[in-house]
Amino acid sequence: MQHASITEFLQYYSKVKGRTKKVVSLITEDNITYSLNEKQFSIGDLARHIPLVELHFYLPIIKGHASGYSGCDASFAPDTASILALYEQAELEMEDILKDKPAEFLKQRIKMPKGDISLYKWLRLILEHEIHHRGQIYQLLSASGVSVPNIFGLSSEDLISISS
Incomplete structure (x- = not known):
């Protein structure tokens, strides 16, 4: 993504949020606390972490x-409804x-501990932070037994079948 206008950024941001909310909506009372071990975030922790970091750090x-x-x-x-409200x-x-x-x-420019960066x-x-953690949510939901949707509608098998 090159330097976009604010309008273009907000449109892309909204699409990223929509894809994340789609997977977060698959979180249930039965899987919200699922994690690979007690030292790692649960599915619910990851889903909350994304908007909470945005609301209380990035913004x-x-x-x-x-x-x-x-x-x-x-x-x-x-619960999932209150997590989605954070988004x-x-x-x-x-x-x-x-x-x-x-x-x-x-x-x-935004001042950072090791230098500064542009607001852009x-x-x-x-967005990179959100996409990173969204992938983890997909993985944990899948490991917990939830059938997760393909993010862009094509599975790996679909890609193989349409490739030459």
Whole structure:
């Protein structure tokens, strides 16, 4: 993704969020606490972590505030409906921050402990973080016995069959 306009970024962001919410909606009371071991995030932890990091780390940094991230355990959102509400909140806050900003806003620099980066790169990191953890949710749901959808409608077998 090259330097997009704010409108293009928000459209892509919305599509990423939609794909993540689709897989998060497969979380049930029976699998929300599933994890490979007690030292790793559960399915629910991962699903909560994505919007909570966005709401309390990424978005405050954009606003020039300090991080307020304090974890992602079940006390933040105990069930799938409340987890999905966190995604909606993150989407609304992102749109609210960016909607009226000029294109130059994307070129602003964000101070990081090891240097600074452009706001545009920061926005890309938000999406990369989400996509990374979405993959983990897919894997854990599958390991817990849930039949997960193909992200773009094609399985590996489908790709083999249409390849020459």
